[in-house]
Amino acid sequence: MLLGYIFTGNLATAISIGRFEVITNLVLYFLHERYWARVRWGIVPASG
Numbered sequence: 001m002l003l004g005y006i007f008t009g010n011l012a013t014a015i016s017i018g019r020f021e022v023i024t025n026l027v028l029y030f031l032h033e034r035y036w037a038r039v040r041w042g043i044v045p046a047s048g
Helices: 002-008 011-038
Strands: none
Touching: 002 011
């Protein structure tokens, strides 16, 4: 939000940018974790 305010000079726009950033980060984090949960590189199956 701070950078949005510095670049635009408009508090309402900075708040909108901040909201969008939070939502985007939540979605991307969720998708990232779902993807990495499926990756099997380096996982050694348990024996026994």
